[in-house]
Amino acid sequence: MADTNRGVVYMGPGTVEVQETPYPTFELRDGPGVHPDSVGRECHHGVILKIVSTNICGSDQHMVRGRTTAPRGLILGHEITGEVIEVGRDVEYIRRGDLVSTPFNIACGRCRNCKERKTGICLNTNPARPGAAYGYVDMGGWPGGQARYVMVPYADFNLLKFRDKEQAMAKILDLTMLSDIFPTGYHGAVTAGTTTGSTVYVAGAGPVGLAAAHAAQLLGASVVIVGDLIPERLAQARSFGCETIDVSRGDPGDQIAEILGTPEVDCGVDAVGFEAHGHGKDAGEEAPATVLNSLMTITRAGGALGIPGLYVTGDPGAKDDAAKEGSLSIRIGLGWAKSHVFTTGQCPVMKYNRELMEAILQDRCQIARAVNATVITLDDAPQGYRDFDRGAARKYVIDPHGLVGAAA
Known part of the structure; x- marks a missing residue:
């Protein structure tokens, strides 16, 4: 039986709540922000991740302030690092147990823009407009990753695998920044x-x-x-x-x-x-x-x-x-x-994340220290949003399973 999923949900201007949310499957179901043409979309090319770390972003804060047209009930979170716990039928190279960074851009790897490394404006993952992301307004309605579990489509193309899990967990506060910031x-x-x-x-x-x-x-x-x-x-x-x-x-x-x-x-x-x-x-x-x-x-x-x-x-x-x-x-x-x-525009994360990963692993940069990475629990996420909104000089890293704290 699948574990219970919980996530950070946008409830309206100024309010987020941690709620029980649907456990992910390899099908995009109807929900807040999901384009009608995507309902029932099968994603056997995807994987299900157990979230290791997921971060609060300034872009999330814009939505929570009510400064976008984000729908109530949207599960937030597009900065995702996780462990693969289930692999879709059509996935070839990603394996169960892999520790991976997930670019916030959801990209098919097949369209003209993806083939030109413009993964921020994929033409196939969002029927409404070019470009898709997890848990974000107008970005296709894909459920967000400020949760315990999330589904990542087109896994072979999208995911950046860390070759040494032990080494990666020792630097997880830096590596969690590879998904976006x-x-x-x-x-x-x-x-x-x-x-x-x-x-x-x-x-x-x-x-x-x-x-x-x-x-x-x-x-x-x-x-x-x-x-x-x-x-x-x-x-x-x-x-x-x-x-x-x-x-x-x-x-x-x-x-x-x-x-x-x-x-x-x-x-x-x-x-x-x-x-x-x-x-x-x-x-x-x-x-x-x-x-x-x-x-x-x-x-x-x-x-x-x-x-x-x-x-x-x-x-x-x-x-x-x-x-x-x-x-x-x-x-x-x-x-x-x-x-x-x-x-202008979304950063095409895959254009840079592998090289920045190597820079982190070889101690060429200390991004977690630069942004003052601060670990909080999933239940502390609403307070993290409030503190961030008041201008706290911190990058809040949500640790839904206690894995970041254990590694530290």
Whole structure:
């Protein structure tokens, strides 16, 4: 008999609950967010995972705040690391007992975009639009992984297997970041053009911003500057060697000039997204275009902007009608005049996760320390969401079976 499943469920703006949830099967059943065309979809190419670790993401927080069109009853969680406990009929290479990282992008491995390594916009896993993810609004209705168990489709293509389980469990707090946050931050730094000697400005000192800053260091940046409004998060950025600026003090360019001697950087990363606030005297007011316009101002001509921060097509909590559909007052003319390159969209995790795994295993980076990974139980997840919403400088790692604590 299958074990009981429990998961973190979105109940409406500001509220999540840990509830008993359906045990996963190799069929996508009707439920919150599931497209009608996907109901009954058979997934014999999938596996069932016993969750080892699953993380709370800033993208989850957007939904929980009520800033998306996420349906009530959605099982949350797209950052998943687990042990394979059941293998579908059509799986060839993944075996029961394997310890694996699950990219948050659900990709078929067969469509044009997947074959071009654009796994964030798979054409086959979501009937409504390109791209799918676990437990996320508009991403196909696949049940999320902030739970005890989850089904992962197209397992042979999607899963990254750790070759040595004992070694992996010894570094599980770092390796759990491979499902999203570390590749996403790395993607932001890479697409901003970060290389040896670069000067980099990262807007936002939440977990993705901290991951982007650590990734920029890994890529060889000479100076990494992180901007935010929350002192605790800025202190966390300084803890691993970043310079910081408090954007409530005013224009980031002036503070960057105090550090670099010039108000410009080579590379700009937006790790904030659509809930951005103003700078200086407007720091308390939401102004969603602020970060993008600021980055265009402070990134040198010919530079690039990596934009891993989330922007949405539907925001019921936005200040005006335009922003409710994702239309912002962006100074695209400034970006054009400076010949900026912009890269947006979901990170294609599989493009980076294997190399970042090796960097972790060979002690080339300490991503868990950089983002202040903090282990909590499944039952503590609602409190984790509340603390994260208040700006805690932590990356909450849910340990539903006590396996992370046991390894530590």
